[in-house]
Amino acid sequence: MKTTTSTLVKPGVLSTIGRTPLIRLDNLFAGSGLEVFAKLEAFNPGGSMKDRPALRMVQEALAAGTLEPDSVIVESSSGNLAIGLAQVACALGLRLIVVVDPKITQANLKILRAYGVQIDTVNTPDPETGEYLSARRKRVSHLLASIPGAINLNQYANPDNPAAHRIGTASEILDALENSVDVLLVSVSTCGSLKGVRQALRERSLSPQLLAVDAAGSVIFGQRGPRLLAGHGAGIMPEHMSDDLADEGVLVTDADCVAGCRALVRREAILAGASSGGIVAAMARLRHRWAPGTRVAAIFPDRGERYLDTVFDDAWCMRHFGGVPPLFEPTEQNS
Numbered sequence: 001m002k003t004t005t006s007t008l009v010k011p012g013v014l015s016t017i018g019r020t021p022l023i024r025l026d027n028l029f030a031g032s033g034l035e036v037f038a039k040l041e042a043f044n045p046g047g048s049m050k051d052r053p054a055l056r057m058v059q060e061a062l063a064a065g066t067l068e069p070d071s072v073i074v075e076s077s078s079g080n081l082a083i084g085l086a087q088v089a090c091a092l093g094l095r096l097i098v099v100v101d102p103k104i105t106q107a108n109l110k111i112l113r114a115y116g117v118q119i120d121t122v123n124t125p126d127p128e129t130g131e132y133l134s135a136r137r138k139r140v141s142h143l144l145a146s147i148p149g150a151i152n153l154n155q156y157a158n159p160d161n162p163a164a165h166r167i168g169t170a171s172e173i174l175d176a177l178e179n180s181v182d183v184l185l186v187s188v189s190t191c192g193s194l195k196g197v198r199q200a201l202r203e204r205s206l207s208p209q210l211l212a213v214d215a216a217g218s219v220i221f222g223q224r225g226p227r228l229l230a231g232h233g234a235g236i237m238p239e240h241m242s243d244d245l246a247d248e249g250v251l252v253t254d255a256d257c258v259a260g261c262r263a264l265v266r267r268e269a270i271l272a273g274a275s276s277g278g279i280v281a282a283m284a285r286l287r288h289r290w291a292p293g294t295r296v297a298a299i300f301p302d303r304g305e306r307y308l309d310t311v312f313d314d315a316w317c318m319r320h321f322g323g324v325p326p327l328f329e330p331t332e333q334n335s
């Protein structure tokens, strides 16, 4: 058998996680004098930035011996982290049980099944709180207690979640921009990426304005209300969050995300997920604050295909917003 030594051949899919491209957005803010950059996390093999914490949490748990090759990982997640973990577990031959509820999208359910994940569905909300989230947490506790060697990686509190972004996402952005950036935008849910970015900035003694873009209705900046789109936003305050992470929180609605996503694909040919649209909407709203020459960078967390039945579906928009949110012209709107 021939063994190739070419550096063009990668050793396995997990080796392709990270080192995603940072691109300049030339069209969305054309004429504004701003320099705008986007970190395209869709280029991770599992399609989102969550590949990074998924890999790091598993690797570190294996190294520490808290996770063994015959252990079972039990997680309550139905989104990008679940898919990231499914990819890692599949590649490393580990068992993964994902606890989901009926609100999981069909697309994500099918992706998880394709990786061979064991799906455990909680069908009724928690009788005490009326919420699925607490019902899923209780189910996770039950599985952890009843399956020998079961382990929960808990992205909400696990330090390897922010570490993956400190060492990876944030450092890659800062290296690419040679530490020269004035404004950074990060969308938030577990706040792992926000915390990792803040840690990387502190390590390099840099202090650009760090903006956390959150879903209207999420508890992170003190709201509580219905949200349609998954990804960013949180229903309980994540343990990673603290007051010293973001310089400011920026709230975006579901309709803002749709308008931003649609502007992004039409103007830049980037088909990205809802939270990336939220970032674009936040930039469009805030850009009048930034003088020409300001360098703005943002993380675009995932790819858009998982949102074809929501963000990019006109009938879905009609049902929820009474129409398709207008494709704004960020530069004209704010000039």
Ligand SMILES: Cc1ncc(COP(=O)(O)O)c(C=O)c1O
Pocket (backbone or CB within 6 Å): 048, 050, 079, 080, 081, 187, 188, 189, 190, 191, 192, 193, 194, 230, 231, 232, 233, 273, 274, 275, 276, 301, 302
């Ligand atoms: C699409 C998307 N955007 C943003 C976020 C927020 O990232 P973090 O959990 O690092 O705060 C997530 C987290 O799952 C996500 O899936």
